[in-house]
Amino acid sequence: MSAAANIKPTEEPQKGNSLWMDGLKRLKKNKASVVSFYLIVFICFVAIFANQLMPYPFDEQFPDHILEGSSSKFWLGTDSLGRDLFSRLIYGARMSMAVGILTAIISLVIGAIYGSISGWAGGRTDSIMMRAVDILYSIPTLVLLILVKITFDSMDMFPNNPELKALTGMLLALSLVSWVTLARIVRGQVLQLKSITFVEAAQSMGASNFRILFKHIFPNILGPIIVLLTIQIPSNILFESFLSFIGLGLKPPFSSWGSLANDGWRSMKSYPHLMVYPGIALFFTMFAFNLLGDGLRDAFDPKMNNTD
Amino acid sequence: MKTKLIKILGLATLLALVSSLLLSFFAYEVPVPLFYANFLLVGASFIYYTISQKMILFVIKRIVGAFGVILIIASLTFLLMRTMPGGPFDEEKTLPPEIKANIEAKYNLNAPLYEQYIDYMGGLLKGDLGQSYKYLGRNVSDIIGEVFPASFQLGLYALIISFLLGIPLGLLAAAYHNKWQDTLSMMIAILGVALPSFLVAPVLIQMFSFGWPHLPAALWDGPSYYLLPMIVLGTRPAATIARLTRASVLEVIRSDYIRTAKAKGLSRKTVLFKHVLRNSLIPVLTYAGPLIASILSGTFVIELIFAIPGMGKHLIQSVSNRDYPLILATTLLFSALLVFANLIVDLLYSYFDPRIRLS
Numbered sequence: 001m002s003a004a005a006n007i008k009p010t011e012e013p014q015k016g017n018s019l020w021m022d023g024l025k026r027l028k029k030n031k032a033s034v035v036s037f038y039l040i041v042f043i044c045f046v047a048i049f050a051n052q053l054m055p056y057p058f059d060e061q062f063p064d065h066i067l068e069g070s071s072s073k074f075w076l077g078t079d080s081l082g083r084d085l086f087s088r089l090i091y092g093a094r095m096s097m098a099v100g101i102l103t104a105i106i107s108l109v110i111g112a113i114y115g116s117i118s119g120w121a122g123g124r125t126d127s128i129m130m131r132a133v134d135i136l137y138s139i140p141t142l143v144l145l146i147l148v149k150i151t152f153d154s155m156d157m158f159p160n161n162p163e164l165k166a167l168t169g170m171l172l173a174l175s176l177v178s179w180v181t182l183a184r185i186v187r188g189q190v191l192q193l194k195s196i197t198f199v200e201a202a203q204s205m206g207a208s209n210f211r212i213l214f215k216h217i218f219p220n221i222l223g224p225i226i227v228l229l230t231i232q233i234p235s236n237i238l239f240e241s242f243l244s245f246i247g248l249g250l251k252p253p254f255s256s257w258g259s260l261a262n263d264g265w266r267s268m269k270s271y272p273h274l275m276v277y278p279g280i281a282l283f284f285t286m287f288a289f290n291l292l293g294d295g296l297r298d299a300f301d302p303k304m305n306n307t308d
Numbered sequence: 309m310k311t312k313l314i315k316i317l318g319l320a321t322l323l324a325l326v327s328s329l330l331l332s333f334f335a336y337e338v339p340v341p342l343f344y345a346n347f348l349l350v351g352a353s354f355i356y357y358t359i360s361q362k363m364i365l366f367v368i369k370r371i372v373g374a375f376g377v378i379l380i381i382a383s384l385t386f387l388l389m390r391t392m393p394g395g396p397f398d399e400e401k402t403l404p405p406e407i408k409a410n411i412e413a414k415y416n417l418n419a420p421l422y423e424q425y426i427d428y429m430g431g432l433l434k435g436d437l438g439q440s441y442k443y444l445g446r447n448v449s450d451i452i453g454e455v456f457p458a459s460f461q462l463g464l465y466a467l468i469i470s471f472l473l474g475i476p477l478g479l480l481a482a483a484y485h486n487k488w489q490d491t492l493s494m495m496i497a498i499l500g501v502a503l504p505s506f507l508v509a510p511v512l513i514q515m516f517s518f519g520w521p522h523l524p525a526a527l528w529d530g531p532s533y534y535l536l537p538m539i540v541l542g543t544r545p546a547a548t549i550a551r552l553t554r555a556s557v558l559e560v561i562r563s564d565y566i567r568t569a570k571a572k573g574l575s576r577k578t579v580l581f582k583h584v585l586r587n588s589l590i591p592v593l594t595y596a597g598p599l600i601a602s603i604l605s606g607t608f609v610i611e612l613i614f615a616i617p618g619m620g621k622h623l624i625q626s627v628s629n630r631d632y633p634l635i636l637a638t639t640l641l642f643s644a645l646l647v648f649a650n651l652i653v654d655l656l657y658s659y660f661d662p663r664i665r666l667s
Contacts, residue, residue: 134377135377135380135381135384137598137646138377138381138642138643138646138647139381139384139385139388139639139642139643140602140605140623140638140639140642141602142608142623142624143385143623143627143635143638143639143642144388146624146627146628147388147389147392147627148388150392150393150394150627150628151391151392151393154393154394234501234502238504241504241506242504242506242609245506245609246608246609246612246624248624248628258506261504261506261507262506265506265510265613268510268511268513268514269514269518275507275510279507282504282507283502283503283504283507286501286502286503286504287498287499287502290498290501290502291498294494294498
């Protein structure tokens with residue numbers, strides 16, 4: 001009762017705010033995050049409707065217009081094969097965002113399942129599972145990634161859909177590499193929650209492990225997981241562009257921002273537009289995702305509640 | 309007496325490290341005696357510290373365990389590598405089958421897989437990493453020995469830059485929490501995270517090698533060559549370190565012992581540097597372990613753009629070439645660096661926060 005007496009009466013005492021509403025309110029106060037959010041929505045829109053927005057098909061070549069600057073016909077100029085850079089940039093948004101978001105989701109699902117089993121089981125199972133993660137962690141990411149990617153690429157999945165075929169190897173390889181970090185974080189969260197009373201209460205009422213995990217623990221770690229997701233997406237986009245940049249990413253004629261930058265950087269001095277525009281697109285996306293991620297963390301991370 | 313000795317040893321080690329770093333920065337070649345003296349001093353103070361702190365058993369256990377881990381990693385990589393389709397001698401121009409069979413017989417590639425595995429592991433235990441398939445007749449250890457120093461040097465400078473920039477930036481942001489200094493520092497940090505190195509590097513080359521031509525655009529041949537790559541390589545970790553430091557400092561500032569320190573009447577500066585900073589370096593250290601390993605073992609993009617003769621090239625190309633011994637060697641080097649860096653990080657944990665007991 002004494003705890004209840006300490007609660008200050010508010011103007012609308014009956015209207016309880018859920019954790020989510022509180023977080024959203026805090027997020028809305030953060031102008032930079034709100035702007036970033038709209039920017040990301042815009043980029044997603046471009047990515048989804050890329051085929052409709054492109055003035056020309058991304059792989060159509062105009063042999064008479066090689067390496068031209070901006071003009072009314074080609075808004076951002078053309079590349080060394082006479083392809084419209086603007087169209088390729090829009091198409092790049094589609095590829096980059098698809099890799100970023102899908103990879104984050106796949107790796108999150110794997111990581112969350114693995115991490116929560118490990119954390120929940122505890123004891124020997126936990127230490128064996130975590131040791132396996134440690135070992136995976138100590139193989140250089142790039143080596144592991146290339147190994148996995150080559151293997152998946154050779155499997156020739158989706159032979160009828162070249163777009164999907166180009167993407168799957170990259171998606172699976174990136175997810176297989178990045179779930180490790182997520183598993184560790186989720187395990188840490190589960191370990192923390194395990195000792196909290198409401199879990200004990202559910203256990204004493206005879207709830208099954210499965211039920212406790214899904215009904216009690218997952219909703220409670222959803223906040224940190226969403227924050228993690230927003231942080232994971234830009235790092236995946238960066239990783240993809242990184243791989244495309246070193247020539248291990250999407251195979252031509254498909255374009256992502258990284259492969260466009262790769263096409264451009266060697267001729268930076270003579271044809272700066274080839275690198276500058278993909279660079280700007282990549283930079284703003286990364287910037288927006290990072291700002292939003294920071295905002296979400298400040299808004300939803302319970303640890304930071306007292307600092308406002 | 310004991311603490312005095314530790315302090316003297318520590319100081320000497322630090323001096324040796326800094327002087328050799330400066331030398332290597334300005335003169336490229338570190339004099340060999342200095343290198344050995346340096347190594348001896350670091351080793352001596354390391355051993356003395358672990359003994360005096362009664363951690364020697366922990367360190368020995370970890371080092372023994374590290375060998376096991378490295379063997380497991382070697383096996384796993386071996387397996388992964390061999391499940392990868394394609395072989396080292398599949399070229400576009402197909403070789404006549406007899407010649408290919410001969411070559412494969414030379415490298416024992418036609419033996420059953422388990423036999424090759426036993427062969428390789430046996431060689432590994434004897435310290436023999438085998439011969440490269442791509443660079444004919446060359447030992448893998450020679451190749452690594454040739455390219456590793458440049459990567460290591462670049463990585464070391466980048467690490468120093470990232471810590472020297474990141475920690476003060478994070479501290480500044482936390483000390484002025486929610487003021488303009490905070491916003492500015494965090495904006496810089498987000499910029500650092502959001503700008504990919506393969507965009508920054510060409511732009512910096514354009515600016516400092518062509519626009520205002522004072523720094524060389526490529527190669528690895530002296531202090532002026534080091535500047536651009538180390539800045540490009542250092543910014544991203546610096547930004548991450550700044551963010552980690554800020555978050556951690558903000559948490560530590562709210563703890564009871566800081567309130568006590570303030571209540572004792574200590575100045576803001578003393579509290580911040582002596583009490584807060586030391587305790588808030590733990591998350592930064594956790595991040596430092598993998599960072600050290602990955603940054604020292606070569607970074608492909610920066611070495612490509614600046615044409616630095618480093619490990620990064622082999623890290624990537626060995627896999628595309630299916631140069632099995634070289635893949636394993638680069639992987640093992642990385643793992644060894646990681647294991648070693650994590651050991652150092654664990655020791656530093658207990659140094660910065662004596663509540664953390666090593667066992």
